[in-house]
Amino acid sequence: MSGADRGRLFLENAAKAAAGTHSVSDTGDLLAALGRVVAIDSPVYCPGVTPIERAAAALFPNRVSDYAAATVTVEEVFGAIAETGTLVCSSEGGRAVQAGLLPAHHVAIVRRDRIFDTLDDLFAAVAAAPPTNITLVTGPSRTADIELTLAIGVHGPEKLDIIVS
Amino acid sequence: MSPEQTSLAFRENSVRALQDPALRAAMKQATDTFGTKRADAFAPVRDLEALRDRASAIRDDVLANLPMYVDRFVASATRAGATIHRAKDAATAREIIRKILADRGARRIVKGKSMVSEEVDLNSHLEAAGMEVVETDLGEYIIQMEGETPSHIIVPAIHKNRRQVGRLFADRLGVPYSDDPQVLTKIARKAMREKFLSADAGVSGVNFAAADTGSLVLLTNEGNGRMVTTVPPLHVAILSIEKMLPSLTDLPAFLRLLPRSATGQTMTSYVSVITGTRKAGDATGAKELHIVLLDNGRTEILAGESRDILKCIRCGACMNVCPVYRTVGGHAYGWTYPGPMGIVLTTLLTGMKKSHPLVDASTICGACVEVCPVRVPLVDLILGLRRRKVRDRFNDPRERRGMEAFGKAAASPALFALGQRLAGAFWPVVRALGGKDVAGRMPAPAKTPLRRRLP
Ligand code: SF4
Numbered sequence: 229m230s231g232a233d234r235g236r237l238f239l240e241n242a243a244k245a246a247a248g249t250h251s252v253s254d255t256g257d258l259l260a261a262l263g264r265v266v267a268i269d270s271p272v273y274c275p276g277v278t279p280i281e282r283a284a285a286a287l288f289p290n291r292v293s294d295y296a297a298a299t300v301t302v303e304e305v306f307g308a309i310a311e312t313g314t315l316v317c318s319s320e321g322g323r324a325v326q327a328g329l330l331p332a333h334h335v336a337i338v339r340r341d342r343i344f345d346t347l348d349d350l351f352a353a354v355a356a357a358p359p360t361n362i363t364l365v366t367g368p369s370r371t372a373d374i375e376l377t378l379a380i381g382v383h384g385p386e387k388l389d390i391i392v393s
Numbered sequence: 394m395s396p397e398q399t400s401l402a403f404r405e406n407s408v409r410a411l412q413d414p415a416l417r418a419a420m421k422q423a424t425d426t427f428g429t430k431r432a433d434a435f436a437p438v439r440d441l442e443a444l445r446d447r448a449s450a451i452r453d454d455v456l457a458n459l460p461m462y463v464d465r466f467v468a469s470a471t472r473a474g475a476t477i478h479r480a481k482d483a484a485t486a487r488e489i490i491r492k493i494l495a496d497r498g499a500r501r502i503v504k505g506k507s508m509v510s511e512e513v514d515l516n517s518h519l520e521a522a523g524m525e526v527v528e529t530d531l532g533e534y535i536i537q538m539e540g541e542t543p544s545h546i547i548v549p550a551i552h553k554n555r556r557q558v559g560r561l562f563a564d565r566l567g568v569p570y571s572d573d574p575q576v577l578t579k580i581a582r583k584a585m586r587e588k589f590l591s592a593d594a595g596v597s598g599v600n601f602a603a604a605d606t607g608s609l610v611l612l613t614n615e616g617n618g619r620m621v622t623t624v625p626p627l628h629v630a631i632l633s634i635e636k637m638l639p640s641l642t643d644l645p646a647f648l649r650l651l652p653r654s655a656t657g658q659t660m661t662s663y664v665s666v667i668t669g670t671r672k673a674g675d676a677t678g679a680k681e682l683h684i685v686l687l688d689n690g691r692t693e694i695l696a697g698e699s700r701d702i703l704k705c706i707r708c709g710a711c712m713n714v715c716p717v718y719r720t721v722g723g724h725a726y727g728w729t730y731p732g733p734m735g736i737v738l739t740t741l742l743t744g745m746k747k748s749h750p751l752v753d754a755s756t757i758c759g760a761c762v763e764v765c766p767v768r769v770p771l772v773d774l775i776l777g778l779r780r781r782k783v784r785d786r787f788n789d790p791r792e793r794r795g796m797e798a799f800g801k802a803a804a805s806p807a808l809f810a811l812g813q814r815l816a817g818a819f820w821p822v823v824r825a826l827g828g829k830d831v832a833g834r835m836p837a838p839a840k841t842p843l844r845r846r847l848p
Contacts, residue, residue, distance in 0.1 A: 245660065296590065312660045319677035326623045326677060329616055347645035355641040358606050360473075360671060360678040361623065364664040369616040371578060372656065373532035373548055375419070375555050376426045379578035382531055383585065384616025384663065 234310045234343045235392050241313025245367030246380070248389040255283050258337070258393050262287055265335060265389045266300050273298035273327055280304045280337055280393060295327035302335045303327060307342035308390075309350055312366055315390065316350060319361040328365065334385040336365075338392050399727035400739055400748035406725035407754075416552050420722050423551045427713040430657025431764070438649070448646045449768040452704035455637050459695060462604040462637040463686065470607030473669025475682040483513035486687050490515060490596065490629055491522050493683050497627060499524065499593035503585075505613065505621040506530035507598025508546050508707060509633050509687060511729045512742070515596070526596075527588045529617040531581050538565050544723030546730065547655045547709040552722050585617075595621035595679070599632040600651070600706070603641040608668040609684070610644060612651065612661040619663050628667075628679035633687045635695075635703040641666070647706060650766035654708035694741050699774050702737045704767050711761035711771060717754050726751060733761040733771045740778050749787040752778040813842050 229237070239249040250261045262284055266272065269288075273295040276285040281304050285291060292298045305328070306318035315336050317325045328334045344350045354362060369384030380386045399406060410416055435441055455462055467477050478493075480486035494502060502524055504510070516526045516537075528537040532549035535558055536542065543549030550558070559572040568580050597618060601610040609630055611618040622628050638644060644666075652661040671678030694700055712718040712732025723731035728748070730738045736751045745752075752775060761771040782788055802808040816838045824837075 241659075245662075314660055319675055322674050322676050324676040326619065329619050329623075347648055348642070351642045351644055355603075355606060358608055358641060358666060358668045360668055360675050362666040363619060364660070364666075365662065366660040367662050369614070370662055371531045371615050373530070373535070373550055374553075374558050374574040374577055376423050376548065376551075377555070377574040379575045382578055382582055382615035382617070383529065383589070383620050 229310070229345055231340055231343075234345060235340050238308050238310040238313060238338075238343050239390070239392060241310065242308075242315075242367070242390050243313070245313050246370075246388075247313070247367050248387070250389065250391045252391060252393050255280075258391060259283065259287055261391050262302065262335065266302065266333070270300050271298050272300045272302055273331065274302040275323065275327070277321070277323075278304045280339070284337070295324060296330050298327075298331045300333040300335060301327045301331045302337070304337045304339070306362075307344060307350070308338045308392075309344050309347055309364070311346045314347075315365040316344075317363045317365060318354075318359050320359040325361045325363050328363075329384045332381065332385055333387040333389070334365075334368075335389045335391065338390060340392055343392075398743060398747055400743070400751050401727070403725055403727060403750040403754055406727060407721040410721040410725050415554060415557070416722055417720070419552055419554050420719055423545075423548065424713045424719045427657065427710075431654060431710060431713070432657075434653040434657040434659060438653070444646060444649060445766055445768060448650055448706075448766060449704065451638065451643050451646065452706075452767050454639065456635070456695060456700060456703055459634065459637065462639060463634050465604040466602055466607055466637055467686070468607075469605060470602075470609075470669065470684060473607045474672065475607065475669050475684050478683060478685045480685055480687050480689070482689050483687075486513045486631065486685050486689070487515055487518040489685055490631065491519055491524075493629055494519065494524060494594055494627075495522060497594070497681075499627060501525045501527070501588065501592050501594075503527050503529050503589055503592040503595050503617075503621050503625065504533075505595070505597035505611065505618045506533050506549070507596070507631060508543070508729060509598050509631050510596065511543060512633075513631070513687065513689065515631070527585065527592070529585050529589070529615075529621060530613070531578060531615060534581055534585065535561065538562075542724070542729075544731065545709060545712065546707055546732075552724065589620050589624050592625045594627040594629060595625040596629045596631070597621045599630050599636055601638050601644060601647060602632055602636050603639075603644065604637050605640040606668055608641055608666050611665045611667070612663070613665075614656070614658075614662040616663055619665055622665060622667055622679065623677055626680045627683075628681070629683045629685065631685045631687060633689070634691055651706055651708050654710040654764065654766045690742050697741075698777055699737060699741055701770055702734065702741065702774055704769050705734050705738070706767055707734075708766060710764040710766065711769075714760040714764050716756055716758060716760070726754070733775065734769065737771065737774045737778065745778075745782060745785055745787055749782050752782050810842075813838065 243249045252258045271292045272288040274285040307316040368388045371382045478489045535550040545551040555572040563570040652658040670682045718732040728739045740748045802812045
């Protein structure tokens with residue numbers, strides 16, 4: 229699969245799992261996309277560790293350092309899986325995986341070169357020395373516990389936006 | 394929770410279930426929906442049969458070498474920082490967990506959905522020790538509030554409709570009545586969020602354990618599995634020994650099968666892969682991770698003729714298609730595990746003496762075998778248990794005498810002919826005595842028996 233195909237397939241499958249999907253080609257695009265999905269003055273948690281995160285963080289004046297107090301988390305995640313439209317969040321590098329869990333809105337940025345074709349490719353890459361926590365995220369938090377009727381946002385985010393950059 | 398096993402009363406339980414129209418409507422709606430969603434989810438999967446073969450072969454290998462994989466898991470999980478406790482039975486597991494929690498002064502415990510914790514009846518034990526145990530899966534939360542037990546292994550409150558849940562929440566939480574699942578979900582989110590943030594410990598089950606890396610794998614849609622395992626400083630996982638996979642690289646096959654079989658999703662919203670405790674430089678992970686490895690009769694099952702039930706990955710598909718389960722619901726089975734897999738597991742884990750009516754709770758139609766993603770031979774297993782039931786003389790003595798008499802007659806043409814004549818002669822008497830209960834169900838004997846009509 230070519231990089232572009234992989235990115236397209238990933239976003240297509242992520243959209244099927246009810247994630248908002250966006251594809252951007254440079255930092256200007258990325259900031260514009262962020263501005264569209266997040267109200268600029270929301271209490272945002274953004275780790276500001278990677279270059280992409282540093283650029284993103286500058287956009288939000290009202291940043292909070294405690295993700296439990298944020299309404300939105302904006303972060304770059306470890307990677308993604310095209311086969312299932314899944315985000316891969318990892319604790320590697322001191323990242324708080326639960327930052328993408330507690331706030332009601334999770335905005336995840338994935339670099340195009342970090343998309344794996346399949347689940348097998350991901351696990352082959354991490355199985356030798358898995359970090360403390362790997363969480364695969366496919367769509368927003370959901371339940372069908374009442375009459376098998378879909379409801380969104382039980383314990384995790386009710387809204388998931390994915391930006392492939 | 395009422396842990397009293399009522400499997401012996403399966404018949405009475407079923408009769409009661411049949412007279413409950415709300416239950417029957419809920420079961421029909423839910424199991425129909427499951428059927429369609431499952432079929433839709435599998436439709437685009439190419440080579441599904443090869444995928445099932447592969448998953449089945451991996452599970453066979455695990456069972457063939459279980460002690461080795463368990464040892465390997467213990468070694469790698471320990472290396473990653475987890476503390477392992479081995480529990481031979483339910484009482485030991487409960488006590489180990491109570492002690493871990495009590496020693497650390499834990500008072501508020503948040504719990505992820507775990508059928509194994511139901512199996513060992515953990516909650517009542519912790520509550521008796523003065524701890525507050527909060528079930529955080531929405532379905533479990535509902536039935537805990539109602540004081541019930543799960544009636545399905547994936548959707549514990551499948552037997553309840555939205556109005557019942559709405560009234561329950563209005564009653565117990567003092568919120569305005571609503572029967573909108575989305576509104577009810579939001580109410581539960583708010584109530585439980587506070588509990589999560591103030592919890593001393595999280596207790597979870599485990600879907601799979603990777604022997605090579607010592608990782609625990611948990612699948613949840615709601616995110617409570619993630620909460621329970623990462624928000625509190627202490628995480629206690631209860632893991633039955635058969636949940637091993639040889640390697641983390643075996644996981645993809647099961648991730649392709651389990652969500653589709655269980656809920657008709659391509660993928661569960663969240664899959665957590667937890668390897669040990671929080672290490673230097675980590676910002677995620679419990680500071681202490683205790684894994685309670687539960688045997689509770691599994692080593693014995695492994696050595697017997699029903700061992701294949703231990704291949705089960707608890708997807709619930711077999712119950713959704715079972716004509717008996719669909720009609721009577723999960724509570725009738727009287728213990729933790731319902732449906733076809735429950736018939737087998739309950740009988741093996743609690744003993745024939747406490748559960749023998751269950752082995753008849755199947756029409757042997759084979760729908761369960763058709764859907765089982767890991768090819769558990771449920772029909773063969775149930776038939777095997779029926780043979781055992783007869784051998785150990787747990788069947789009705791009248792049935793036994795009747796079958797013995799039939800066996801003798803069938804072996805002798807003269808006796809058989811006599812039996813046929815007697816049946817014909819006494820039919821009016823049987824009819825008069827048995828009423829329509831007997832005559833209505835049993836056809837009258839033919840005037841001329843078939844074997845005399847054949848050339
Ligand atoms: S026996 Fe098969 S179908 Fe039934 S719960 Fe287990 S894995 Fe699923």
